[in-house]
Each structure stands twice: as C-alpha cells, then as structure tokens.
Amino acid sequence: MKAAPAYPVISVRNLSKSYPLRSWWGGKADVFRAVEDVSFEIRPGETLGLVGESGSGKSTIGRAVTMLNPPTSGTIAFEGIDLARLSPQALCRTRARIQTVFQDPYAALNPRMSAGAYVAEAFRLHRPDMARSERREAVASLFARVGLDPHFLGRYPHQFSGGQRQRICIARAIALKPSFIVADEPIAALDVSIQAQVVNLLQDLQDDLGLSYLFISHDLRMVRYLCHRVAVLWRGRIVELAESDRLYEDPRHPYTRRLLAAVPLPDPAAERARLAARETTNPAPGRPGDLVEVGPGHWVAADPLPEETDR
Amino acid sequence: MTGSTTRPPLLDVSDLAVSFDTEGGAVHAVNGVSYTLAEGETLGIVGESGSGKSVHVLAMLGLIPRPPGRVTRGKVWFGGRDLLALPERDLRRVRGGEIGFVFQDPMSSLNPGMSVAAQIVEPLRIHLGLDQRAARARARDLLDLVRIPNTKGRLDQYPHEFSGGQRQRVMIAIGLACRPKLLIADEATTALDVTVQAEIVALVQELRREIGMAIIWITHDLGVVAGISDTVQVMYAGRILERGPVDALFRDPRNAYTLGLLRSLPDLSRGRAGRKRLQQIDGAPPDMRTPPPGDPFAPRNAYATPRCRAEMPPLSQAPGAAPGHLVAAWYDLPALLTREAAQQGHTP
Incomplete structure (x- = not known):
C-alpha cells in the first residue's frame, strides 16, 4: 500500500437529505430525514466502505455525492471544488471523473x-x-x-x-479516467462464484489507476477485505467510522457490534458457537449523537439524542 | 440426526429431472437429483442461480408452471406416496399441511389485501378443519411462537403494516401453522438485513427444537448453512456435486466447486495487511439449454480430467471420507491438493 496523499478526492461536509412527507388531506407538512449531517472524506487510492441496514441511507449518500440526487444541505467537494457552485456545463465535465457502478448491471x-x-x-x-x-x-x-x-x-x-x-x-x-467511483452494491446481484472475480477486478483497477471508491455494501466480509476505512450508518447518521481492521476488531457503537455479530461464519463449529452466543444488545432508540474521536481516526457516535420527530 | 435408522426416510427424492420449454430450446434445470431426508434432519442446500436448488423443490410441491415446465422423470416419496403422481387435490392437502414452506420475498408471498389473521387462519381451517374461533386462537399462538410482540393487536393488521x-x-408462522413434518425455506433470509437474518435463523433453530420438524434450507450463503445444517448438499447446473455431514463437507471438501466456493470467501478474521488476493472461480455457470456433456463444472475446473469433460461422474461415497460424504468427481481432490502443496513446498 502506498501512503495516501493528504488531500481528499471527495470531501463531504454536513450532508443532509430529506424528503417532504405530506398527508393526503393536506395536513401538517413533515419531512423524512433520509440522511442527516453526514461528513467524511476519501483520499486518493482509498476505499471507504459504507455499511448499514436497508433504509439507513447508504444509497442516498451514494447518489448525493455524485449529484445524481443533490443533497438538501451540506457541501460536496470533489478534488477541492464545491460541486454545488459549478455551472451545469462545468458540472457535466466534472462528473465524467465521478462514476457509479450499480447493483443490477442488467438494469x-x-x-x-x-x-x-x-x-x-x-x-x-x-x-x-x-x-x-x-x-x-x-x-x-x-x-x-x-x-x-x-x-x-x-x-x-x-x-x-x-x-x-x-x-x-x-x-x-x-x-473517462475517473478518479472516484461510487460502487453501490456492485456484487449483490451476482452469483457467489462470480463475486470474487468482480472484487478482484475492482482491486486491480484501484492498484493500477489509483482510483478511490465509495463501496456501499451489506456484505460485511467483502467490506473488511476491500476497504481501508469503514463508516457504519444507522438511521441516516454515521455512528462509527474507523480503519477497517480497527472497526472489525474493536467495534464500539452498539449498532456496529450488533451488525458484526450477525455475520454468519462459513465454519460449522465457529458458526454454531456464534449462534449459541448471539449478542442481542440493541442500540438505544432515538437519534444517534455526534461523533467523538475515541482513538486515532476512530469516531463513534455519542449517546442518542432525544428524538425530535418520529422517524 | 443422519445416523443409521431402519425407519424409512421422511422424504426420498429419486432421479428427479425438470426442464422448461423455451423458444431457444429446452432448459434442463434439474438433471437427475436423488437424496433422502430423515425425520427431524436439517438439510442445507447450497447453489447459485441456475443450480436447480429452487426449481427441484417447486417441482416436488407441484408448483412449477406447466407449461413451460415439465417434470421429465423421477419420484418424490413423502409419507408413503409419490408426490409427483398425486392429483392436484391431494397435493394441495400436503402443501401447507405436512409440508410448510417459506420463500424469499414475503411481500409477494403474502396477500396484501388480506389481514395477517385471515392468512394464518386459512390453512388452519382447510388443513386442520378448525372452526373460526379455534383457528384464531391458534393464529395468535403462532404469532407468539414466531416472537411478534403485541400479538392481539397485530392479528388484524395487513402485511404492509x-x-x-x-x-x-408471519410467513414462517403460516409455514408452521399445521405443524408440518417438513419445512422448506427457499432463500428465506436473502432479502433481509444481516441483523434480521440472524434473528430469523435463531428463531428457526429454536422452533426446530420445540417442534422437531425436518428442514430443507436453500441458500447461496455458506455461512448460514454451516450453523444450522446436519447435512449439506452442493448443487450446480441441476445436479448434486457433493453432499455430506456438515463438518465433514466444510473440513474436507471433495468437489472442486465446493472447494472453490469456500476459498473465494474472504477471511473475516484476517486484517487488511495480511490479506491475499481472493481465489476466484473463473468463467460462468453453463447455459442450461446446452449443458456440457460431462461434469458441468469441468469447463471452470483447473483439476478437470478428459473424462470429466466427457462423462458425468455418479454421486457416490468419497473414498476415505466420513460415512455419507458423497461426491460426484472423477478426480481425487485431496490427492491433488497434497501434490499441489508439495510442489509449492509447504503443507496446506
């Protein structure tokens, strides 16, 4: 692994995306906060994994950073340029260097x-x-x-x-020689015997072309294998962000622990032991708190804040 | 659970073959599948799309659309009857009665316009002949059984709630409603989050202890299969390539496809620094309109011999392996691996 330069390819600051909710008979307008106040950056040649349950906002973030579905608030800077400030023509040119690989290649x-x-x-x-x-x-x-x-x-x-x-x-x-690719569940629709082929290809391309990836996946095994750092999303917020080895070996947030404890192991004795000793800690309800650095580069959400709206 | 027994097996599938007629020719989805399942046994069936793992159970239950589907040969003995020879009326009594099933997508399996209560009550009235009151009481017990909290209020809600x-x-509750002897779960946790999958797997384990039914658990996830199965069966291109007691099959795989699947998984306990390139299986599964003449995995198998490419090996006891560990292979995988390790100058 080469030492990554200090400046990020993509820098996301306080990204939020909400959707208006309206009752049929024109009642009080409310909003659904799909993603709330999410910040991260990705360095050249780095893969950041994004994990979390369905509905946690993974794909919303993926579409926001490529401006396919621009955020409600927050900034996205690509190689130091704020994408929201670009003219449509300039955005189009810049977008050539930001690409997405989706889950279903047939679609x-x-x-x-x-x-x-x-x-x-x-x-x-x-x-x-x-x-x-x-x-x-x-x-x-x-x-x-x-x-x-x-x-x-x-x-x-x-x-x-x-x-x-x-x-x-x-x-x-x-x-078009991009420097950044959002890979949104790129292996989820593929057969097991094919997944390793595609993961190896993504790895080779990164090694040869210096690509940066945002790797969105529910396959926690592949995420550990492929990603330098991992962000765990829960209820639209990042609850833990760390180097992947650190996150898998020393998960701190209750949701991260629950998620990692749920991964089945392809080893009968170990898997039976895991099933018998299943950890059932549930994260406290409510809106996850702000991130606090608990170790070098290891961020964990503070205790939940009181619920503002019913999500 | 798989020990020797003089009692006849609960399920005896014999030389089952299924094909689908398409414009491009017949797709040979299942090509002579035979196995038995004992009472109370959990069989994990692993395979990718096109392996025939789902189609063969649908055929067993008379659920493949005909046409284009056709069961071209075989017998499926269950409770002293050949399910494939049963008239639809009798088969309907078996489905949802003695055999319960749970499919991948609960939203498309449940009727969105019917309350959950009505959907659980229906099989109870049809199969067990319970009256409305008794069936409702039992439906409430079933939702308790599958750990849906606040059962009383939820019984009359609709699936979208x-x-x-x-x-x-809820699907599992319906599958278990009539105390089946066999529960078939086809990719039952694939569409769910990993944390929810863990809950469902734990639930099925508990229910199995409480009820004692046999289970066929169909999945592509080797991890899930490792934890819950007594026996594991690996399917590819409509055939069983390997089958054996779970520990033996994972410790001592005898078919190159099984080995390839196990090796292609990244090691969760290994950090990034110590990782190796993933061992991929090259190529893609065959087109089942024109399956290769011999062993269907031969074109992707570095260990394949000329005989593999010409002739399908029978599924038989693997030499020197645990009793009941069967493999379809002309090559001797352990010997090849030992030779490979010796050439590389280290032991595996």
Missing part, C-alpha cells in the same frame, strides 16, 4: 445497444472530438482491461452472464 |  445497460456501443457512448458524449477509429481502439482496450474478450463488442446485454454485464458497466465507468 | 423481518416471521 443499467441498454438492451438495444451493443456492449461496445454502450461503452463508446461515454466517449461520444464527453469526447466528441475523438475519431471513430480511435474510439473503437479505446473501447477494445477497455474490454481487455476488464477481462472481456474484445470479440464480444457487438454482442447485446442478454448475451452476457451477470458477471460479464457488471464488467461492461465497469468498463464504461473507467472509460 | 409489518417490517420486512416481521413479514418473514
């Missing part, structure tokens, strides 16, 4: 567009000056880079397996 |  692909055309579209949109032959060459080399046979350029999405489709999506994501 | 984990608990 992400266009069924009527060949795999080659889909990857080439990135160049057609962002590099219109590129000559056709140059473009074709670039796409073929991207195919080779992600482990796809360049002979498959003319094939359509339904002719590929799930793992190959995710490779196509990754090829398009890296086409 | 329950959380995902609670809906799956």
Whole structure:
C-alpha cells in the first residue's frame, strides 16, 4: 500500500437529505430525514466502505455525492471544488471523473445497444472530438482491461452472464479516467462464484489507476477485505467510522457490534458457537449523537439524542 | 440426526429431472437429483442461480408452471406416496399441511389485501378443519411462537403494516401453522438485513427444537448453512456435486466447486495487511439449454480430467471420507491438493 496523499478526492461536509412527507388531506407538512449531517472524506487510492441496514441511507449518500440526487444541505467537494457552485456545463465535465457502478448491471445497460456501443457512448458524449477509429481502439482496450474478450463488442446485454454485464458497466465507468467511483452494491446481484472475480477486478483497477471508491455494501466480509476505512450508518447518521481492521476488531457503537455479530461464519463449529452466543444488545432508540474521536481516526457516535420527530 | 435408522426416510427424492420449454430450446434445470431426508434432519442446500436448488423443490410441491415446465422423470416419496403422481387435490392437502414452506420475498408471498389473521387462519381451517374461533386462537399462538410482540393487536393488521423481518416471521408462522413434518425455506433470509437474518435463523433453530420438524434450507450463503445444517448438499447446473455431514463437507471438501466456493470467501478474521488476493472461480455457470456433456463444472475446473469433460461422474461415497460424504468427481481432490502443496513446498 502506498501512503495516501493528504488531500481528499471527495470531501463531504454536513450532508443532509430529506424528503417532504405530506398527508393526503393536506395536513401538517413533515419531512423524512433520509440522511442527516453526514461528513467524511476519501483520499486518493482509498476505499471507504459504507455499511448499514436497508433504509439507513447508504444509497442516498451514494447518489448525493455524485449529484445524481443533490443533497438538501451540506457541501460536496470533489478534488477541492464545491460541486454545488459549478455551472451545469462545468458540472457535466466534472462528473465524467465521478462514476457509479450499480447493483443490477442488467438494469443499467441498454438492451438495444451493443456492449461496445454502450461503452463508446461515454466517449461520444464527453469526447466528441475523438475519431471513430480511435474510439473503437479505446473501447477494445477497455474490454481487455476488464477481462472481456474484445470479440464480444457487438454482442447485446442478454448475451452476457451477470458477471460479464457488471464488467461492461465497469468498463464504461473507467472509460473517462475517473478518479472516484461510487460502487453501490456492485456484487449483490451476482452469483457467489462470480463475486470474487468482480472484487478482484475492482482491486486491480484501484492498484493500477489509483482510483478511490465509495463501496456501499451489506456484505460485511467483502467490506473488511476491500476497504481501508469503514463508516457504519444507522438511521441516516454515521455512528462509527474507523480503519477497517480497527472497526472489525474493536467495534464500539452498539449498532456496529450488533451488525458484526450477525455475520454468519462459513465454519460449522465457529458458526454454531456464534449462534449459541448471539449478542442481542440493541442500540438505544432515538437519534444517534455526534461523533467523538475515541482513538486515532476512530469516531463513534455519542449517546442518542432525544428524538425530535418520529422517524 | 443422519445416523443409521431402519425407519424409512421422511422424504426420498429419486432421479428427479425438470426442464422448461423455451423458444431457444429446452432448459434442463434439474438433471437427475436423488437424496433422502430423515425425520427431524436439517438439510442445507447450497447453489447459485441456475443450480436447480429452487426449481427441484417447486417441482416436488407441484408448483412449477406447466407449461413451460415439465417434470421429465423421477419420484418424490413423502409419507408413503409419490408426490409427483398425486392429483392436484391431494397435493394441495400436503402443501401447507405436512409440508410448510417459506420463500424469499414475503411481500409477494403474502396477500396484501388480506389481514395477517385471515392468512394464518386459512390453512388452519382447510388443513386442520378448525372452526373460526379455534383457528384464531391458534393464529395468535403462532404469532407468539414466531416472537411478534403485541400479538392481539397485530392479528388484524395487513402485511404492509409489518417490517420486512416481521413479514418473514408471519410467513414462517403460516409455514408452521399445521405443524408440518417438513419445512422448506427457499432463500428465506436473502432479502433481509444481516441483523434480521440472524434473528430469523435463531428463531428457526429454536422452533426446530420445540417442534422437531425436518428442514430443507436453500441458500447461496455458506455461512448460514454451516450453523444450522446436519447435512449439506452442493448443487450446480441441476445436479448434486457433493453432499455430506456438515463438518465433514466444510473440513474436507471433495468437489472442486465446493472447494472453490469456500476459498473465494474472504477471511473475516484476517486484517487488511495480511490479506491475499481472493481465489476466484473463473468463467460462468453453463447455459442450461446446452449443458456440457460431462461434469458441468469441468469447463471452470483447473483439476478437470478428459473424462470429466466427457462423462458425468455418479454421486457416490468419497473414498476415505466420513460415512455419507458423497461426491460426484472423477478426480481425487485431496490427492491433488497434497501434490499441489508439495510442489509449492509447504503443507496446506
């Protein structure tokens, strides 16, 4: 591992995203706080894992940092530039360097567009000056880079397996030489025997291209394997953030402990022992408190604050 | 639970084969699956999509749509009858009666327009012939059994008023309503959060101790299977590639696919500094319209021999392995691993 430079690729400050709730008969307008006051940064070449139960706000954060679904408040700075201050044209140019890989590659692909055309579209949109032959060459080399046979350029999405489709999506994501990729459950829809292939590919691309990842996943085993640091999200707030080894070996927040204690172990004796000794500590109800540093780079939410609204 | 017994097995699946007719030709989803399940035994079935793990139980229960599905051969003995030969009327009495089942997505299995009470009461009245009062009382007991708090008030609520984990608990309550001898859970915790999964798994373990039913637990998660199974069965491309007592199978895998699955999982106890590249299984599962002629895993298997590519090995006792540890392989995996370790100059 190279020592990461000090400045972050992406810096998220006090990000909140809420959605208005309105009763049918026009009652009191309330808001649902999907994400509240979340701050983190990701350094060049670093992978930050984002874990938490469904509905905890993981994907909301993923869509907010790429400005696919801009936040209600807070700032997102990419390589030091506040994305909210950019003109639409400048945002479009910057976005080429921030990419997303989604959970379901079949839904992400266009069924009527060949795999080659889909990857080439990135160049057609962002590099219109590129000559056709140059473009074709670039796409073929991207195919080779992600482990796809360049002979498959003319094939359509339904002719590929799930793992190959995710490779196509990754090829398009890296086409414009991004420095930051949001990977939102990139292996969740893939077969077990294919998951390691895609994780190895993501790791190789990071090593070769110096990419930074926000890796959103519910697979706590893969998160420990792939991520340098991990943020645990609960009820829309980060309740713990630490180096991944530290988080897995010394979890402090009750929710983190509960989450890690729930991971099944592929070893019969160890798994039976885990089931027998299951920890059932529940985090106190209410809104998680602000983060406090309990060790170098290890942040844990303080005791819950009184509930403001019923979430 | 898998010890020798003179009693006939609870379930005896014999040479079951299922295919689906599609425009691109017949998809051979299940290709000759045979196994037995003892009373009170928990069988974990592991496999990925297309392995036939779900289709074969749906076929057993007469739940595959026909057409396009077809059971092309086989017998499924349960309680002295061949389920595949039963008329639909009789099969309906078995489903939800002696055999309960829980599927992956509770929201699509539950009827959104029917209260939870009505959905639990229905099988009780049909299968056990209880009157409305008795069935309601039993429904309340069942929700207690699956640990849904404040049962009385919740009985008349609708599925959308329950959380995902609670809906799956309701499904389990329905599955257990008629005290089945066999509960089939097909990816029952896959859509749930890991913390909720842990609760459901613990619940099923407790219920098994209380009720003593046999369980077929179908999943792709080797971790879940490790903790709850007596016997584990690994399926791939519509076949059983390996089957054995849980400890033996995890400690001493005999099929290269099982070994590949176990090795591809990152070690949760290993820190980032000491980690190695994940051992991936290259390639992808075969197209079941044109399954490879021999061992279906051979094209992805570095240990495959020419015979593997030509001829399907039978599922039989693995030499030198625990009794009842069966494998379908022409190669001798332990010998190959020992040789590999010797070549690399260290022991595995």
